[in-house]
Amino acid sequence: MNALLSMESLTGGYGDADILLDVSLHVNPDEIVAIVGPNGAGKSTAMKSVFGLLTIRGGKMLFDGDDITRWAPNRIVQRGICYVPQVDNIFREMSIHENLEMGGFLRKGDLSAAYDRVYTLFPDLKERRRTPAGSLSGGQRQMVAMGRALMLDPKLLLLDEPTAGLSPRYMEQIFQICRDVRDTGVAILLVEQHAKQALAFADRGYVLAAGKNRHEGSGADLLADREVAEMFLGG
Amino acid sequence: MDLFELLNFYVIPGIVLGSIYALGAVGITLIFAILRYAHLAHGDLATFGAFVALACVTAMGVPPLAALPIAILVTAAIAVGIDKVFYEHLRERPKIVTVMASLGIALMLRSVVQVVWGVDTQTYSRGIVRPEDYFGLRIRDRELYTVAALIVLVGGLQLFLTRSKWGKAMRAMSDNPNLALLSGIDNRKVVMLTWVIAGGLCAASGFFLGYNTEIKSMMGWHMLLPMFAAAILGGVGRVEGAVLGGLIVGIAEELSVLVIPSEYKAAMAFAILLFMLLVRPTGLLKGKVL
Numbered sequence: 001m002n003a004l005l006s007m008e009s010l011t012g013g014y015g016d017a018d019i020l021l022d023v024s025l026h027v028n029p030d031e032i033v034a035i036v037g038p039n040g041a042g043k044s045t046a047m048k049s050v051f052g053l054l055t056i057r058g059g060k061m062l063f064d065g066d067d068i069t070r071w072a073p074n075r076i077v078q079r080g081i082c083y084v085p086q087v088d089n090i091f092r093e094m095s096i097h098e099n100l101e102m103g104g105f106l107r108k109g110d111l112s113a114a115y116d117r118v119y120t121l122f123p124d125l126k127e128r129r130r131t132p133a134g135s136l137s138g139g140q141r142q143m144v145a146m147g148r149a150l151m152l153d154p155k156l157l158l159l160d161e162p163t164a165g166l167s168p169r170y171m172e173q174i175f176q177i178c179r180d181v182r183d184t185g186v187a188i189l190l191v192e193q194h195a196k197q198a199l200a201f202a203d204r205g206y207v208l209a210a211g212k213n214r215h216e217g218s219g220a221d222l223l224a225d226r227e228v229a230e231m232f233l234g235g
Numbered sequence: 236m237d238l239f240e241l242l243n244f245y246v247i248p249g250i251v252l253g254s255i256y257a258l259g260a261v262g263i264t265l266i267f268a269i270l271r272y273a274h275l276a277h278g279d280l281a282t283f284g285a286f287v288a289l290a291c292v293t294a295m296g297v298p299p300l301a302a303l304p305i306a307i308l309v310t311a312a313i314a315v316g317i318d319k320v321f322y323e324h325l326r327e328r329p330k331i332v333t334v335m336a337s338l339g340i341a342l343m344l345r346s347v348v349q350v351v352w353g354v355d356t357q358t359y360s361r362g363i364v365r366p367e368d369y370f371g372l373r374i375r376d377r378e379l380y381t382v383a384a385l386i387v388l389v390g391g392l393q394l395f396l397t398r399s400k401w402g403k404a405m406r407a408m409s410d411n412p413n414l415a416l417l418s419g420i421d422n423r424k425v426v427m428l429t430w431v432i433a434g435g436l437c438a439a440s441g442f443f444l445g446y447n448t449e450i451k452s453m454m455g456w457h458m459l460l461p462m463f464a465a466a467i468l469g470g471v472g473r474v475e476g477a478v479l480g481g482l483i484v485g486i487a488e489e490l491s492v493l494v495i496p497s498e499y500k501a502a503m504a505f506a507i508l509l510f511m512l513l514v515r516p517t518g519l520l521k522g523k524v525l
Contacts, residue, residue: 051417077419085417091410094403102407105400106419148418 004029011058019045021211032188034202036195042211043191082149086160089145092134103151118147139170159190175201243373245489251378253485254385258440260465260477262433268409268472272330276341282455284310284438285445299359307435314434357450381443461504470522
């Protein structure tokens with residue numbers, strides 16, 4: 001199977017400092033891939049590099065047959081990758097429905113199928129579609145943020161710490177929604193602070209440390225690896 | 236003093252002046268919300284709009300109100316042009332650079348007005364207009380037009396912001412600029428739209444100030460402080476707040492004459508501005524903090 005996204009020996013960072021050193025990873029279609037690792041390992045940076053948000057000094061990035069290494073973010077969005085930042089990922093003063101509408105801004109024509117899809121995934125949001133997104137709870141905000149990103153019908157969804165600050169109940173709910181999203185044919189690449197839970201639910205995982213690849217494998221294999229367990233998962 | 240005297244000589248003129256301030260303050264608040272800087276050329280842009288209308292009246296002989304749409308269009312185009320030629324190049328620099336540049340633009344606009352139309356006081360039409368009597372309330376037609384223009388223009392703007400795709404894109408850009416870019420919203424178009432709206436409303440503000448009083452080259456500059464006071468009083472980024480703020484500042488200025496000499500009535504706007512910044516910087520309707 002051809003990888004949907006493949007990052008090949010990527011080196012780069014913000015300004016002059018390199019944060020990623022020779023990082024390689026790939027995401028297959030219909031797959032959830034988690035990037036875990038200690039703080040400062042370059043997890044979020046690796047994800048932002050996909051989106052053209054940092055300076056790339058080496059390596060390349062292929063998506064669905066195109067070399068997207070130096071594309072501008074808006075072009076990448078149109079090509080089928082949507083990104084959900086960790087913070088400030090909703091329009092607070094706009095209603096849930098308007099948040100979704102802005103997510104579908106680039107789409108021409110009728111958006112009703114896209115709304116239906118998002119409201120089917122997140123039935124809670126449909127009832128409260130007129131509510132300003134800023135007044136929702138953390139878990140519901142994350143749903144709005146994901147729903148906004150799904151409006152463009154992406155092939156790949158990037159989630160930056162989607163469960164940060166959420167209660168375990170919501171964390172499980174967000175993970176379940178990720179599986180539902182994957183089952184509609186969208187691959188997911190996510191960064192997670194909660195390494196154990198993330199590896200347990202993802203199809204595959206990468207462990208980054210100090211900006212480099214350390215381990216990779218299926219979630220279960222990584223969880224079983226003693227070194228991984230000791231170094232990053234707190235035993 | 237009886238109630239009708241209070242209404243006729245203070246409250247009604249206050250509402251009219253407030254409507255004029257509100258038209259300008261809405262533009263200031265939109266520029267604050269989307270571009271995140273204080274636009275100090277707003278008053279002189281209003282002066283420019285007033286003189287464009289005057290040029291139409293004198294050159295084509297049209298009635299003043301017919302000149303208003305032309306002044307709105309011309310001033311909107313000039314506002315977009317100023318942004319393209321000057322402010323756009325400063326977009327990546329600290330905002331204070333653009334604020335200072337807008338002060339320069341203010342002086343430039345005023346000089347253009349003074350060179351082209353002179354420094355003398357002018358009017359759209361000569362003669363004294365007597366107010367009509369409405370059950371004891373004395374209101375001039377032009378005062379009704381001023382308030383009606385505020386309602387129509389701002390009502391139309393609100394519909395645009397809440398119903399249309401590009402209006403919502405403007406709100407999105409104001410709400411969370413990074414996420415708006417991630418959603419693929421073209422910020423250059425949003426910025427252009429902001430200047431069209433702010434420039435057009437600015438022209439209306441200058442026109443109605445000239446229509447109700449006189450047209451002179453310093454008229455807009457003197458209006459700058461009350462317009463900023465109105466925008467901040469209402470809450471930066473809040474269109475309805477700017478309208479409320481404009482009306483409050485206008486009425487407060489006119490009522491202040493009851494207790495302080497009329498030369499000092501401009502101090503009311505300053506007092507309101509200072510008070511709000513110290514006590515409630517988010518404004519009455521919870522806008523952004525500067």
